[in-house]
Amino acid sequence: MPQVIELKSVHRSFGKKTDLADRIATAFGAKSTAHVLKAVDDVDLTIEQGEVLGLVGESGCGKSTLGRLVAGILPHDSGDVLFNGKPMADKTKEKTGAGLGVQMIFQNPAAALDPRQRIVDAITEAPIAHGLIQRSEAHAFAIEALGRVGLREDALDRYPHQFSGGQRQRICIARALAVNPEVVVCDESVASLDVSIQAQIINLFLDLRDSLNLSYLFISHDISVVEHVSDRIAVMYLGQIVEIASASDLLENPLHPYTQALLSEVPTLDKPLSEEHALEGELPSPLSPPSGCRFHPRCPIAMEECRSLAPQLEPRRTGHRVSCLAVGKEP
């Protein structure tokens, strides 16, 4: 399978750059005060054509930033983000036609749609601006685009507030697909929907993948949703991917202690939560991540060297990579 998306040691930090005042203060012996948050720290990742790659992690782990880097709406600091083998166009700088191949669908469809824009305009604005269709074709194009997501023609002249949450998310999906993307980044795209509506949208994502051969980066905090839609799943912790494997392998045989804890804490209908906490505490501040393995302060099997030695993401089985010193020690 050809790789549509390839990330090679990608970094992205946020924070204050040192300005003149800082440099003067440092020159006079003050401690450097620059805060840098490494949201994405040395990430390698591939998405194959037609594949759904799930991305899970707690809030603050950098999964949304990674999604934005893949979608090309946020520039990366270093490393390579390749789309079909070529560097991703910087959508923040280049103009027409740039980076249409990757589109993004956000969590809150109410915020993602312009409240004063009719649905027909929301869907056809981008394809017209990028010269994919003529203005005269817009009406017929919008009808087809809405049909693809299960909405009827009478939606065309209405405004976002006239739709329910689930319908609005369908409109966002239709809008993202209007420029014929090959990859869709879904960032918590079903999180704000009720469970019965969420099921409808998940079905729609799966149907569209089959009919349009789309690839997805499916980001969610909800492991049961990711588990359901994904071919492979990557687990992120404090800016780094700690484990990546096929969905079935990861769920049935998680190797990283963080993945194991995360999976055991998902409330389900059939098994009660254990009495003991699987994981103590909360995600440490990404502004000052722990030394060595970033998970070691919360890790139940941490060893002495985990404090100083940072593990690498290494293959343990076919298609199953883990970043943990303790796992490597096993025979």
Place this chain on the structure above:
Amino acid sequence: MNPTKLLSIQGLRTEFPTPDGPLAAVNGVNLEIARGDVLGIVGESGSGKTVLGLSIMGLVDQPGRVTAGRITFDGTDVTNYSEAQWQGLRGNKVAMIFQDPTTSLNPVQRIGAQMIEAIQAHRDISSDAARQIVREAMVRVGINSPDERLEAYPHQFSGGMRQRVVIATALLNAPDLIIADEPTTALDVTVQAQILRDMRRLCRDTGTALIWISHDLGVVAQIAHRVAVMYAGRIVEQGATEEMLKSPSHPYTVGLMASMPANTPRGQRLASIPGGLPQLSNLPKGCSFAPRCTHATEACEILPDLCFTSANHAVRCVSPLHERGQHATGD
């Protein structure tokens, strides 16, 4: 009056006036809860579960009001309590925990001062004695070194810690009943599991009754002894947690469980409930769920009562699925 019943609700109806006529967010709800009982209330957005919680607390905002029914708390009819009378009860005998801990805490007051105020509002007690109660409550919800934490402001806490503070505050006056409205929805799954365990243990240790309101059946299954499922302002199914989850009988409950991704093999289409919630100001005649129900018949044009199908299980459906044997539970 049965002395073991702590809270008893009869025919509760809470209405909001709208241009289209009164809208009954809570539409004839009967509930009973005993000391030490944990009742889960499950429903999608708009089902009336939050307004039910607010009604029990006397917190329904104008122009909404309780128009019918009776709320009896600990043998006293509190339905027509004045605001002053409610204030004597709230935070004292009955406490409430909301979804977003940030909005429950005063951002410009130290945590300790807020919590001490909550005690002194109801009891004539010295600040030192109150501080001791606060310390104990904080330790009970897993906040270590409470003395330092008492001097901190809410923004210095993480989301999970803030919710612990809110829970500790609810416990201060040893309430007989806690109503928790989506208390873990804004939290990460690992933190959610910690709070679920803490609450489960607290209720067991203190005998406090708990009403846990959530959209997530998986979460409710972890904590509740009994579950009530709400749809369009009415309870449509109610029963002992285990029995109800094993043999759900209302088509809505069955549909809700079937749309959970965890209950469907990976990659398969999820069973979704067609359509959306009916307009509360214009409810269909008879069973509110009938327009979305695949089993609906003419008999559904008359509103069925909530009828017991076994000692611990009641369903509001003219032909409950489980009785007909249409829903096998996988074995």
